[in-house]
Amino acid sequence: MHRFFSLLSKSFTPMNKRHFHQLLTRYRSGECTEREERLVDQWFALIDGDAAEMADLQSEETEARLWQAIQSRTGQPRTVHSRTEQETITTTHSKQKPLHFLLQWRSAAAAAVLVLALWGGYQWSRRNAGDADDQLSEAASDNLISKTNTTNAPMWVLLPDGSRVSLQPQGGVKYAADFQNNKREIYLKGKAFFEVVRDERKPFLVYTGEITTKVLGTSFWVNRPAAGKGVEVSVVTGKVSVFQKDKEKEAASGDLAMGVILSRNQSVKYLPDSKNFAAMLVKRPIVDDHYKNAFVFDDTRLSNVAQTLEKAYGIDIVLTNDRLKNCLFTADINKQPMFTQLALIAASVNATYTIKGTKIYLNGKGCP
Amino acid sequence: MQPPFPDDPQLLDRLGSDDPQAFEGIYRRYWKRLYDFANVKTRDADTAEEIVQELFVTIWEKRHSLQVSNLQSYLFTSVRNRIIDHYKDKAFAALDSVDPLSEPDYPLFLDELEQAMQQAVGQLPEKTRKIFVLSRFEGNTVRQIASLLGMPERTVEYHITQALRTLKTLLKEFIVLVLMLLTAGKF
Numbered sequence: 270m271h272r273f274f275s276l277l278s279k280s281f282t283p284m285n286k287r288h289f290h291q292l293l294t295r296y297r298s299g300e301c302t303e304r305e306e307r308l309v310d311q312w313f314a315l316i317d318g319d320a321a322e323m324a325d326l327q328s329e330e331t332e333a334r335l336w337q338a339i340q341s342r343t344g345q346p347r348t349v350h351s352r353t354e355q356e357t358i359t360t361t362h363s364k365q366k367p368l369h370f371l372l373q374w375r376s377a378a379a380a381a382v383l384v385l386a387l388w389g390g391y392q393w394s395r396r397n398a399g400d401a402d403d404q405l406s407e408a409a410s411d412n413l414i415s416k417t418n419t420t421n422a423p424m425w426v427l428l429p430d431g432s433r434v435s436l437q438p439q440g441g442v443k444y445a446a447d448f449q450n451n452k453r454e455i456y457l458k459g460k461a462f463f464e465v466v467r468d469e470r471k472p473f474l475v476y477t478g479e480i481t482t483k484v485l486g487t488s489f490w491v492n493r494p495a496a497g498k499g500v501e502v503s504v505v506t507g508k509v510s511v512f513q514k515d516k517e518k519e520a521a522s523g524d525l526a527m528g529v530i531l532s533r534n535q536s537v538k539y540l541p542d543s544k545n546f547a548a549m550l551v552k553r554p555i556v557d558d559h560y561k562n563a564f565v566f567d568d569t570r571l572s573n574v575a576q577t578l579e580k581a582y583g584i585d586i587v588l589t590n591d592r593l594k595n596c597l598f599t600a601d602i603n604k605q606p607m608f609t610q611l612a613l614i615a616a617s618v619n620a621t622y623t624i625k626g627t628k629i630y631l632n633g634k635g636c637p
Numbered sequence: 638m639q640p641p642f643p644d645d646p647q648l649l650d651r652l653g654s655d656d657p658q659a660f661e662g663i664y665r666r667y668w669k670r671l672y673d674f675a676n677v678k679t680r681d682a683d684t685a686e687e688i689v690q691e692l693f694v695t696i697w698e699k700r701h702s703l704q705v706s707n708l709q710s711y712l713f714t715s716v717r718n719r720i721i722d723h724y725k726d727k728a729f730a731a732l733d734s735v736d737p738l739s740e741p742d743y744p745l746f747l748d749e750l751e752q753a754m755q756q757a758v759g760q761l762p763e764k765t766r767k768i769f770v771l772s773r774f775e776g777n778t779v780r781q782i783a784s785l786l787g788m789p790e791r792t793v794e795y796h797i798t799q800a801l802r803t804l805k806t807l808l809k810e811f812i813v814l815v816l817m818l819l820t821a822g823k824f
Binding site for chain 1: 664668676725
């Protein structure tokens, strides 16, 4: 036994990274010997992690998130469209996309992340001057691509990593031609929609003056008109983190004064005067695709009704009185927007709802 | 309305004629098993998601040219290849120099790898070893092994579990080293 282990320690020196790479390369090219094939098969059979540890506890979320990512990349519409549309939306990544593609893509992208930012008082031209707070690295600063949309229609920009930006009229973006740094950095003026290719090693950051939005999901909106009073960020699905410029570390460590992580249907307002982030719900929460027809209740306990809404919108609903759980609710409210649904539910059990921050509170006497 | 549970050939057929519902049907039917497979092999949930995502994007893009007779084995083989590619890429990323290939040492590396595997398997009790070799090294199914050795499938499964547990302990250093080497570049 001892000999065995010492042999291994001797054997697996760093040199063998190369050998290991060579072995796998040969295996995958189909040009390896039977012996190499057997070794890889044996190795593969033994690399399992602990299945119990790996158990995915958020299976439903993973399923939905993964499907959304696949849909946004295959141009799958959120609802079923005709076959001709299906074919047009799977065109390759050309810079000039036909309009029908754009419309299609936007509906798919809406399933991802929506960020809406309003910002004012920031001078776009300062970025050109290369002043001290310019966040683009020195090396890249002389290699910036600048795109401005002077048309009256959204314009599409393909980024070097394959990510895509729909630039709204009067909007502008700047970015390094090759994204060679360890970050993917974009400066935005105006309003744009981003679909971001996933790459954990290179965070995707959108700079809008005093505020930085870091993408933890796949796509989002940013709006930054030249003359606004604050920043507003709204997320449909997925995740972004929003923080003060240069405060990424603090925000990442959970310092809420410095920034906030938003998930779907949440929004944040940043006021430059108070430098405060106030998280809230978006005006019209969007339902997760899988729950589109889930709002049919038949003598359903309110605790279950609330749970359905929580899952469908990703929003916390708090029943302030335990007896509220006992109430029964019967209705088909598939067609209603969320706040109407809430009002209908509350009214039927003689309760009221209030919104505090990103949570919804149902208040009432409840049922026996 | 579509029939509630179309079988795999039907789904493949409809996929070939651009039916997005068939595409979704395949996803719903298989995503979980494929994801769990990738997750347990790569030990990384993000990588597992990425692998499954890439697979389905590829399937959609290649839906007109796919020549698949058995959907399930196609999906699992694809995921397996992607897992191996993942390790291959990691090994490549972990290389810290651009030295030319040290070809002369490669056969030695294979020898040592083989020796390590064989020694570890050699430590298993006779019956466990036999079943494990039949299963993992020779690719027989549990059912095949059960009928070959005339024992209940549950017993075969028990031996395989035992073998994996033992081997993981014995080969821990090997597995951990490989994983460490490969993750070194990430941190």
